[in-house]
Amino acid sequence: MVRNRRGPERSVLPDLLAAVLESQQATVHRRGTAWEAELPPALAKELGTERVRILAAPAGRAARGAENDAALTERILLLGRSRGAVARLVAPVAAGRAAAGADAKHWVRLHWRIRYGSDDVAEELLTQTLPVGGRVAGSRPPDNAFREATAEERVRLVPPDPEALASAWIRGLRLLESRIRQRMKPHEDKMRRELHREMRQLSVHFRSLIAEERAGRRRRAEDREAGRMLQLKEDWERKLAAAIRQRALDTEARLVAAALLTTVPEGKPGKSV
Amino acid sequence: MGASVTRESRRGGVYRGFRVGDRVVHKTFGEGLIVEVRDRDGFEVLEIAFPDGIRRLTSLYPLEPVGSAPRGGIAPPAPMPVGPRVGGVELTPRGQFRIAAGAEEILQRLLVGPFDPLREHDVRLRAERYSLHRGFDRLLCVEHLHDVHKYEHQIQACMTALRRMRGRALLADEVGLGKTIEAGLVLKEYLLRGLVQRALVLVPASLVEQWDQELRRKFDLEFAILKHGTPWWEEPLLLASMDTAKLLRHRDKVAAAAFDLVIVDEAHRLKNHKTLAWKFLDRLAPRYLLLLTATPVQNDLHEIYNLVQLLRPGLLGTYRTFGREFMRRGDRRMPQNTGRLATLLGETMIRTTRASTSIRFPKRQVTNVHFDLTEPERALYDDVTKLVRRLVLGQRESRRGAIKLTLLTLQKEIGSSSFAAAPTLAKLLQRDGMAPFRADVEALWRNARGIETNAKFEGIVKILQGSRDKVVIFTQFRATLEFITRSLRARGVRVATFHGALSLREKEEAIGQFRDRARVLVSTEAGGEGRNLQFCHILVNYDLPWNPMRIEQRIGRLHRLGQEHDVHVFNFTARNTVEAYVLEIVHEKINLFRTVIGDLDMVLGPFAEAGSFEDAVFNIWSHARGDRDLEREFGKLGAALLVGRKRYDAVEDLDRQLLDGLGADGDGA
Numbered sequence: 015m016v017r018n019r020r021g022p023e024r025s026v027l028p029d030l031l032a033a034v035l036e037s038q039q040a041t042v043h044r045r046g047t048a049w050e051a052e053l054p055p056a057l058a059k060e061l062g063t064e065r066v067r068i069l070a071a072p073a074g075r076a077a078r079g080a081e082n083d084a085a086l087t088e089r090i091l092l093l094g095r096s097r098g099a100v101a102r103l104v105a106p107v108a109a110g111r112a113a114a115g116a117d118a119k120h121w122v123r124l125h126w127r128i129r130y131g132s133d134d135v136a137e138e139l140l141t142q143t144l145p146v147g148g149r150v151a152g153s154r155p156p157d158n159a160f161r162e163a164t165a166e167e168r169v170r171l172v173p174p175d176p177e178a179l180a181s182a183w184i185r186g187l188r189l190l191e192s193r194i195r196q197r198m199k200p201h202e203d204k205m206r207r208e209l210h211r212e213m214r215q216l217s218v219h220f221r222s223l224i225a226e227e228r229a230g231r232r233r234r235a236e237d238r239e240a241g242r243m244l245q246l247k248e249d250w251e252r253k254l255a256a257a258i259r260q261r262a263l264d265t266e267a268r269l270v271a272a273a274l275l276t277t278v279p280e281g282k283p284g285k286s287v
Numbered sequence: 288m289g290a291s292v293t294r295e296s297r298r299g300g301v302y303r304g305f306r307v308g309d310r311v312v313h314k315t316f317g318e319g320l321i322v323e324v325r326d327r328d329g330f331e332v333l334e335i336a337f338p339d340g341i342r343r344l345t346s347l348y349p350l351e352p353v354g355s356a357p358r359g360g361i362a363p364p365a366p367m368p369v370g371p372r373v374g375g376v377e378l379t380p381r382g383q384f385r386i387a388a389g390a391e392e393i394l395q396r397l398l399v400g401p402f403d404p405l406r407e408h409d410v411r412l413r414a415e416r417y418s419l420h421r422g423f424d425r426l427l428c429v430e431h432l433h434d435v436h437k438y439e440h441q442i443q444a445c446m447t448a449l450r451r452m453r454g455r456a457l458l459a460d461e462v463g464l465g466k467t468i469e470a471g472l473v474l475k476e477y478l479l480r481g482l483v484q485r486a487l488v489l490v491p492a493s494l495v496e497q498w499d500q501e502l503r504r505k506f507d508l509e510f511a512i513l514k515h516g517t518p519w520w521e522e523p524l525l526l527a528s529m530d531t532a533k534l535l536r537h538r539d540k541v542a543a544a545a546f547d548l549v550i551v552d553e554a555h556r557l558k559n560h561k562t563l564a565w566k567f568l569d570r571l572a573p574r575y576l577l578l579l580t581a582t583p584v585q586n587d588l589h590e591i592y593n594l595v596q597l598l599r600p601g602l603l604g605t606y607r608t609f610g611r612e613f614m615r616r617g618d619r620r621m622p623q624n625t626g627r628l629a630t631l632l633g634e635t636m637i638r639t640t641r642a643s644t645s646i647r648f649p650k651r652q653v654t655n656v657h658f659d660l661t662e663p664e665r666a667l668y669d670d671v672t673k674l675v676r677r678l679v680l681g682q683r684e685s686r687r688g689a690i691k692l693t694l695l696t697l698q699k700e701i702g703s704s705s706f707a708a709a710p711t712l713a714k715l716l717q718r719d720g721m722a723p724f725r726a727d728v729e730a731l732w733r734n735a736r737g738i739e740t741n742a743k744f745e746g747i748v749k750i751l752q753g754s755r756d757k758v759v760i761f762t763q764f765r766a767t768l769e770f771i772t773r774s775l776r777a778r779g780v781r782v783a784t785f786h787g788a789l790s791l792r793e794k795e796e797a798i799g800q801f802r803d804r805a806r807v808l809v810s811t812e813a814g815g816e817g818r819n820l821q822f823c824h825i826l827v828n829y830d831l832p833w834n835p836m837r838i839e840q841r842i843g844r845l846h847r848l849g850q851e852h853d854v855h856v857f858n859f860t861a862r863n864t865v866e867a868y869v870l871e872i873v874h875e876k877i878n879l880f881r882t883v884i885g886d887l888d889m890v891l892g893p894f895a896e897a898g899s900f901e902d903a904v905f906n907i908w909s910h911a912r913g914d915r916d917l918e919r920e921f922g923k924l925g926a927a928l929l930v931g932r933k934r935y936d937a938v939e940d941l942d943r944q945l946l947d948g949l950g951a952d953g954d955g956a
Contacts (some may be wrong), residue, residue, distance in 0.1 A: 094414030098407030099395040162405035268387035
């Protein structure tokens with residue numbers, strides 16, 4: 015697989031499609047600005063074709079779809095989004111430090127895809143990295159220190175404490191909630207302003223009605239005014255609450271992927287600290 | 288509800304965890320709905336709608352939550368379809384959102400596996416990220432730009448062109464608001480999304496180089512330039528001057544290349560539907576078309592009709608009905624039915640005005656510094672001028688061209704410094720047919736080598752002493768650059784140098800060095816191309832290019848969107864030199880230094896072609912028989928430019944009045 019020189023964050027469609035196919039055991043060759051992929055039988059059956067040709071303009075990062083076939087492009091992208099949900103990563107740490115420390119240190123990385131209840135806020139992918147266990151001493155090794163755990167390591171590694179994982183999850187949810195609140199706030203404020211304006215207009219209208227009442231009928235105007243004002247406020251309140259509730263309930267967070275990060279002592283693969 | 292959760296805030300206050308939508312009871316005001324929760328100085332400040340109005344209270348007031356099922360407030364979040372349970376703890380979210388199904392399975396797998404290969408995991412995350420960018424709701428290209436400050440109006444214009452105008456738009460922003468960036472954004476977005484495979488950019492000849500630089504540096508796009516004798520028609524990304532592209536030998540091939548997107552800069556040149564350029568573009572019929580101009584109307588409203596006709600044929604009716612419906616009888620410039628015209632133009636034209644943005648545009652503060660050359664320098668300058676005149680006049684017309692370029696360069700070099708002129712004098716000595724002048728040239732060469740200072744250099748020293756800010760010094764010649772660098776370093780000034788002989792990496796390093804450490808950047812013309820130096824706001828033109836376009840490019844590196852200070856331009860000229868005359872023309876007549884001119888070609892008129900203004904200056908200088916001649920001829924040249932400048936100003940005013948009056952700005956909405 016030919017990686018984009020400038021790092022994965024700059025990768026675009028052709029590169030990504032090729033990576034998806036390659037991760038599904040397709041044989042991918044890059045020839046200049048084109049990628050040729052020979053699909054294994056299972057994948058060929060899934061995608062309905064035995065070969066895929068992906069083209070990019072000579073500018074390098076300017077993309078075309080797979081064979082200019084938008085539907086196939088979509089199917090490959092969907093394939094990329096259907097697997098690889100859970101990963102186990104380890105970071106070797108110096109044996110001395112490991113010996114000095116006590117238990118294995120775990121972190122959990124959660125990738126949330128958030129669809130907000132407002133069209134004004136774009137959907138986003140939020141990544142949270144949370145320590146598992148009450149207090150994890152020391153700092154987390156840098157991201158590039160983590161690698162995939164080998165099969166042997168996976169067998170030997172101690173799984174995290176379920177209670178601790180549950181606490182990390184709760185903490186993640188709280189952070190997620192705060193994120194959603196923060197993103198929605200400007201839009202809720204806008205809505206509130208609009209409703210305030212509406213209420214003011216209604217109040218003006220109401221006052222003129224009261225004046226008519228006062229002029230036309232000899233009734234206890236204060237009572238009527240108070241009653242109407244209360245009704246007005248309640249209407250406004252109900253409207254605001256309904257709008258906020260609607261937005262709140264329309265916001266959906268989907269956990270699309272997660273990884274368990276663990277430290278292992280350097281030089282002794284497989285034995286957890 | 289949240290009121291049962293109490294925790295200490297960072298500043299020692301108390302949070303009771305109230306949320307918008309919670310219902311509470313206050314002993315005085317009764318039952319109310321929380322409509323706002325803010326953190327102020329460590330305390331929770333609540334805005335509560337009580338029956339008698341909205342009140343602002345802190346959560347320290349005696350407030351009691353109303354039950355667990357609030358009336359009229361926000362219902363607790365819907366339970367998760369499958370309540371995740373890890374280690375006996377039910378994992379129910381507290382917040383105002385719901386969690387989609389599938390979380391439990393992922394959590395269980397974190398505990399017991401199975402785990403997926405890292406490669407699949409990475410690919411999944413990349414695919415998820417990619418799939419967030421759907422439609423044109425969010426621009427993919429934004430994160431692929433380099434060294435570009437993105438302004439909201441540019442993003443909006445790009446979105447409007449992509450979404451509402453479906454890639455066929457007239458970008459008519461006022462000068463200086465970044466039409467090029469907007470067009471580049473649209474181009475990059477289409478390329479990234481695979482909707483455009485072949486793109487053609489048509490620009491005036493004088494802007495080909497500038498566009499090439501901008502597309503390369505800012506958008507990472509390698510455009511091939513249309514050149515005769517190369518298989519340019521095979522190139523997916525082609526940059527060409529309109530004049531070259533429409534040539535008989537090229538136009539069929541350009542049309543056959545079937546470009547998906549065509550961008551035309553300075554599109555007001557397509558104002559006349561009877562011209563070859565208009566017909567050529569009409570024949571190209573690309574899927575997407577962007578026309579860029581700040582002045583879509585110059586003399587006649589039919590001009591904008593002709594532009595719109597290229598983008599959306601039929602939108603404004605027929606030529607005749609447009610005239611009848613939208614033009615006042617007897618005045619081709621004045622519209623009528625402006626409301627309807629604005630609505631129609633809004634469907635294909637995007638115009639942002641400076642007034643409609645909150646961007647601060649820095650001013651240009653210009654100081655012309657006139658020097659007296661030292662005696663040896665004066666003698667050398669006059670002798671070189673005499674030699675140039677003798678050589679030009681002494682050659683027959685047919686042979687003059689061969690030596691003219693060398694002499695023109697020599698005359699420019701001696702205006703810069705004696706160091707710049709010495710190598711060219713040495714080359715002249717080796718040239719055939721120079722035997723009659725050999726002794727004179729040799730003497731001049733020796734004199735040039737004998738001069739060790741330059742009168743203008745003291746000017747730099749004064750500027751550096753008068754300010755602590757960074758300074759960019761432009762010169763046209765390497766020898767002058769080296770002299771300035773040497774002299775400044777000898778005085779202990781930290782200097783970075785930038786010139787065409789540096790590799791790409793060295794150039795980046797030089798800019799980085801100037802940004803981070805050096806006080807002064809000494810740069811040749813190569814520094815005037817495409818590099819942003821807006822972190823600095825003092826510019827010294829150590830010598831003055833004879834081409835106004837080059838001067839504008841130099842200033843444009845500092846004076847651009849994003850510059851936070853007024854830009855100070857110091858023009859160094861020695862008295863009684865060509866540069867002094869050029870300065871007078873470009874400064875006094877066309878006021879180049881103080882204002883930004885959108886289409887300099889319009890001002891330059893017949894001198895717009897590459898090199899022709901320099902030629903005109905050189906011809907006047909080399910054929911002059913005395914100061915009177917010089918005054919008269921440069922006066923004529925200045926008058927011609929003044930006419931161009933007035934014409935340009937009038938057009939700009941007209942468009943401002945007309946288009947802003949139509950209200951066809953911003954989103955066109």
